[in-house]
Amino acid sequence: MQISKDELLKAFCEIDDVENMYYNTDDETIMIDDGDGLFYDDEVYTVEDFVNQYGDVLIPLPSAREMNEASVARAFIKQEHDEKNRQMLVDAYNNGGLTGFLSKLHEYKMQNLYLEFKQQIQKDEAVEWAKDNDIDVI
Structure with a gap:
């Protein structure tokens, strides 16, 4: 396959x-x-x-x-290396849930960074899914 x-x-x-x-x-x-x-x-x-x-x-x-956006958001927060940015993202998520977090990304000018992160996760998940189901990706 x-x-x-x-x-x-x-x-x-x-x-x-x-x-x-x-x-x-x-x-x-x-x-x-x-x-x-x-x-x-x-x-x-x-x-x-x-x-x-x-x-x-x-x-x-x-x-x-299964590809839950909330888990992507939490992973994005965890990978943020700048402590100030991480704290802003944590506060946005804790105070507004996923909706609040996503709206704050635009305000913090981190929307593109988040979308790139999400796309990479989707790529990784896609390749892993194919491997788990013995499907060769060509």
Whole structure:
């Protein structure tokens, strides 16, 4: 099994925007369940119907919950080496939760740094997921 690095990273970047995604081991593509089902071969299937017709060929990608933005935010705070910045981020997170933290990033001019950090985590998670599922990234 294999997948292109670009296709894999694109899928991991879209995890927040779709209900469920799967890697189809039969045709080595990413399939999206947008809440209306899986579109495949000009048909729409529930996951159960798809598996009944084509076999157990779907490997689920992590959900948005599993790729939790709050854990990314906490990891970003922990990696900040400047104590003053770290304390500002901790205060923003403690006082406003994730929403407060994200809004303060713009104010602190750290939004781009955070987005780069998040993208790197998504890349690392994507490669790890592929490795765990014996999928070669090409």
